[in-house]
Amino acid sequence: MSLLVVGSIAFDSVETPTDRRENVIGGSATYFSYAASYFTPVNLVGVVGEDWPDEHTSLLQSRNINTEGLEVKAGEKTFSWKGKYLPNMNDRETLEVNLNVFESFSPVLPENYKETPFVFLANGAPTVQMQVLEQANNPKLVVADTMDLWISIQRKELLALIERIDGLVLNDSEAKLLTGEENLVKAGRAVLDMGAKFCVLKKGEHGAMYFGEEGWYVLPAFPTQNVLDPTGAGDSFAGGMMGYLASVNATDPASIKRALVYGTLVASYNVEDFSLERMKQIERDALEQRFAQYQSMLAIS
């Protein structure tokens, strides 16, 4: 089955303690799409300026990512972000944000996207996420991401969205902010009480927690020693997860668990280089190899 993603497309400038990159391809929808492309075709909706190089679009197209929904705004500039990671490679400072075309992003789904059964609303204003949801025609599974900014300034709109979607994906600090619960198990359950059918809490290098009607569990991250750039880890996690679910056309708990593992593994590759560089070097077989390693790491006899 195909998968729809709506989110940001950006130029990232990233500084880590040992290296840096300027104006590389980034954005939530970009990382998500590439990660999902190991599993399923993707319908991408986003906006860029006229400074967006054609080869970036070609790269996405080469991965079976449909860019019909990629709007190019003449005379305008692409969203750009500049950030710096602290030595722990987990915390980061945002040094510069230029929303540019993303500021007035008002996504319109191409006609042939509207029936896409699997939908991911990447981090963005809940009002914009809702606008996308209104255009989707009876999707089978809708999952949304969010961030602290929206929890603070569009709380009401976010709560309305949560009641309409199936799954919410967010990081641990955001879950605490959203629910007021410091304990992550309580926070995850509180998201279900808000109306989500399931919730995935991302804990960065510490893995992810799942909460659903049938209970909760935690899965660790795949331990890697080559963390060059954590940017896009959460989005590539979500892309792997949704891509797998779309590929098997399933939403049952066992499939979601496998999907979380695939998300974990795509993210584990993604952080091994800047931008999409590491993901560009691998194919599905590399994921299957880590899947087997991960399975055996967690097998307790």
Place this chain on the structure above:
Amino acid sequence: MSLLVVGSIAFDSVETPTDRRENVIGGSATYFSYAASYFTPVNLVGVVGEDWPDEHTSLLQSRNINTEGLEVKAGEKTFSWKGKYLPNMNDRETLEVNLNVFESFSPVLPENYKETPFVFLANGAPTVQMQVLEQANNPKLVVADTMDLWISIQRKELLALIERIDGLVLNDSEAKLLTGEENLVKAGRAVLDMGAKFCVLKKGEHGAMYFGEEGWYVLPAFPTQNVLDPTGAGDSFAGGMMGYLASVNATDPASIKRALVYGTLVASYNVEDFSLERMKQIERDALEQRFAQYQSMLAIS
């Protein structure tokens, strides 16, 4: 097989965001012994003052913990610690430390402790840990804990100890401090390079990582929503781990993995109440129940 532990015995005063306890039974060797007692008899070495109530000693004895090595110093006071947990229940401030009898702790093993095959050197000065090791007669497995203080002020002595022991257990921030590596996989491997045969990095609510000659893995904590007091989580983890290994008289990788799971589960109970309160309510069957839940949580089909 029996298990020897040498470490602190204390009165703890603990404040959490919602509750507090004054002068309850605490200390690394206390938590360790109780946790290990689900699995195997324990030979305890420690020191207390004359303010130590007999019923605390009786409680330990009732768990098949041999207190022959518990020295009671007349006219002196027991080590006491006072701390306060921040709202995240992971970070804490130490408000008061009175070393008292622990300041001049110079452990002497009773004659019938010297052949104990499994040895745990709880957190303490590396010089004192080494002094214990010198008295142990050809132990089968020696594991030590340490802390930031010793890494800073007795680094040379700690490095000498690491070369002599089998396993080092320490928390993630201590591992970074000891090795200078920010990435935990690199930090764990660096501990092996220092001469330890294996290393266990404790990540608190995020679980634990194992590093050995055969590779490394990570195991998440058991997700619990009833965290009342994290004090002693690391020591009860170590107690469950070493207690299980002693009970099966094994040191092979598969047994160590099961041991880490038991450590994880004992710790998950321990944090559900202050002091030893929650551990006092359970028996081995409760651990087996969580073992099955944990196994199924991590089973990926």
